[in-house]
Amino acid sequence: MENQKKILIVDDEPDHCNIVSRALMAEGYITRTAYNGPKAVEASREERFDIYLLDIRMQPWDGIKVLEEIRKLSSDDQVIMLTAFSDVDIAVKCMKLGAYDFLNKPINLDELLITVANAIKAKELQQEVKTLKTQIEIHKSPEQLLGESPKMKELQGIIEHIASHDITVMIRGDSGTGKELTARALHAKSPRAKSPFVSVDCATLPESLVESELFGYERGAFTGATARKTGRFEHAADGTLFLDEIGNLPIPVQVKLLRVLQERRFYRLGGKEEQVFKAKIITATNINLEQAIRQGHFREDLYYRLNEFMLRLPTLRERCEDIPLLAKHFLNVFNRQFNKSVKEICPEVMSWFEQYAWPGNVRELKNVIKRAVVLANERVEVGHLPEKQLTEMEVPERQPSPPEPVWSDLSGTSLKEIVKREVSNIESRVIRDTLETTHWNRTITARKLEIDYKTLYNKMKEYGLG
Ligand SMILES: Nc1ncnc2c1ncn2[C@@H]1O[C@H](COP(=O)(O)OP(=O)(O)OP(=O)(O)O)[C@@H](O)[C@H]1O
Numbered sequence: 116m117e118n119q120k121k122i123l124i125v126d127d128e129p130d131h132c133n134i135v136s137r138a139l140m141a142e143g144y145i146t147r148t149a150y151n152g153p154k155a156v157e158a159s160r161e162e163r164f165d166i167y168l169l170d171i172r173m174q175p176w177d178g179i180k181v182l183e184e185i186r187k188l189s190s191d192d193q194v195i196m197l198t199a200f201s202d203v204d205i206a207v208k209c210m211k212l213g214a215y216d217f218l219n220k221p222i223n224l225d226e227l228l229i230t231v232a233n234a235i236k237a238k239e240l241q242q243e244v245k246t247l248k249t250q251i252e253i254h255k256s257p258e259q260l261l262g263e264s265p266k267m268k269e270l271q272g273i274i275e276h277i278a279s280h281d282i283t284v285m286i287r288g289d290s291g292t293g294k295e296l297t298a299r300a301l302h303a304k305s306p307r308a309k310s311p312f313v314s315v316d317c318a319t320l321p322e323s324l325v326e327s328e329l330f331g332y333e334r335g336a337f338t339g340a341t342a343r344k345t346g347r348f349e350h351a352a353d354g355t356l357f358l359d360e361i362g363n364l365p366i367p368v369q370v371k372l373l374r375v376l377q378e379r380r381f382y383r384l385g386g387k388e389e390q391v392f393k394a395k396i397i398t399a400t401n402i403n404l405e406q407a408i409r410q411g412h413f414r415e416d417l418y419y420r421l422n423e424f425m426l427r428l429p430t431l432r433e434r435c436e437d438i439p440l441l442a443k444h445f446l447n448v449f450n451r452q453f454n455k456s457v458k459e460i461c462p463e464v465m466s467w468f469e470q471y472a473w474p475g476n477v478r479e480l481k482n483v484i485k486r487a488v489v490l491a492n493e494r495v496e497v498g499h500l501p502e503k504q505l506t507e508m509e510v511p512e513r514q515p516s517p518p519e520p521v522w523s524d525l526s527g528t529s530l531k532e533i534v535k536r537e538v539s540n541i542e543s544r545v546i547r548d549t550l551e552t553t554h555w556n557r558t559i560t561a562r563k564l565e566i567d568y569k570t571l572y573n574k575m576k577e578y579g580l581g
């Protein structure tokens with residue numbers, strides 16, 4: 116059976132080996148024996164054992180030396196030491212070297228079987244913990260700020276440079292360009308990476324709650340404050356405090372925030388005990404703060420304090436060469452999330468992706484792929500894209516062609532022939548114009564003209580288009 120556990124019995128007394136081996140085999144274990152240390156090490160080089168039963172008094176190596184040698188080969192197999200002398204010092208040494216347990220000779224077989232069973236359980240648990248830990252790590256590992264375009268390469272380089280410095284960073288960029296992800300990357304690459312990253316969305320916090328959320332409060336500070344509550348400044352400790360949509364911070368809170376940044380101290384609301392502010396501040400905004408300053412909605416002094424370094428994120432349109440990379444990344448992400456195996460994105464969809472304006476930037480692309488993965492089986496096709504976005508595809512407006520006379524050539528033909536020829540002219544012109552406006556995307560052209568793909572294909576052939 117595959118699940119049978121393997122045990123190596125190492126003892127210089129063959130009789131002892133036989134008795135122990137028989138008892139273990141009767142319980143379903145596979146056993147091997149070695150009569151001295153070098154043979155034991157040789158055996159463990161050849162195959163893996165779950166459990167080692169090691170006698171301590173042996174020649175030429177004692178059990179401790181064998182234990183050390185086995186540990187060099189494998190660190191997670193369980194070793195149980197056996198000795199005829201109950202010697203506490205040796206026991207302690209063995210445990211320090213990572214032995215699982217220590218049994219006295221003559222062996223009590225029942226005790227031995229229980230100890231072996233427990234050692235196996237402990238090993239399985241260790242393995243389970245290891246697996247869980249890696250799974251948690253995978254889950255925890257921060258999302259990567261992906262991008263191979265020159266703009267993204269430059270951004271990644273700047274992040275590497277500034278992450279280790281304690282300067283306030285202001286991240287500017289349109290909605291969905293990755294401002295929060297950039298703030299997390301700055302934190303993850305900074306010496307504060309092991310401390311908290313606390314994100315506060317100033318746009319969604321009601322004005323009346325902003326102060327208490329940030330500063331915390333003492334019991335009785337205001338009606339309803341029935342117990343002390345710590346605020347985000349304290350939660351951030353010596354990590355990073357990310358203030359998203361900073362432009363939404365009410366003016367009185369802006370004044371208080373400026374003071375905290377200058378003095379690195381603050382009080383909880385209603386509190387007398389001074390708190391030290393140790394976190395690094397990163398802010399983000401997608402509004403024009405300079406205009407907000409001119410209009411009196413944002414304090415200029417705070418702006419300079421928060422803006423020691425400004426990062427401006429490109430829109431997805433400005434780095435459309437990254438679209439295939441991002442699209443494939445999200446395809447993998449959602450395949451995993453929805454337990455699907457959509458293999459690819461068809462070239463037509465990809466070319467649509469590269470032409471579309473992406474007003475919602477990376478977030479919009481992520482959502483489009485999420486929806487497509489849910490709908491698709493083998494590959495993502497045009498039919499899996501949202502209708503609304505398909506029709507909103509931004510393409511340059513074409514200048515209408517100057518009207519051509521319908522009766523271009525009337526010489527020597529019947530009415531039927533003239534009509535047929537002119538209809539063909541019009542048809543070919545309409546098809547060519549539509550193809551141009553859709554950047555020669557046949558599926559979208561067919562849909563716009565309300566004909567099927569095959570008809571379009573045949574007509575294109577007939578008129579020598581494409
Ligand atoms: N470069 C990137 N690589 C991978 N994923 C990205 C990238 N940029 C953004 N994303 C993903 O797109 C989504 C939007 O990113 P994020 O929340 O950081 O944007 P934002 O600029 O803060 O948006 P908003 O202005 O709407 O708050 C997130 O799910 C994020 O993981």
Ligand SMILES: [Mg+2]
Binds near residue numbers: 294295359
């Ligand atoms: Mg955001």
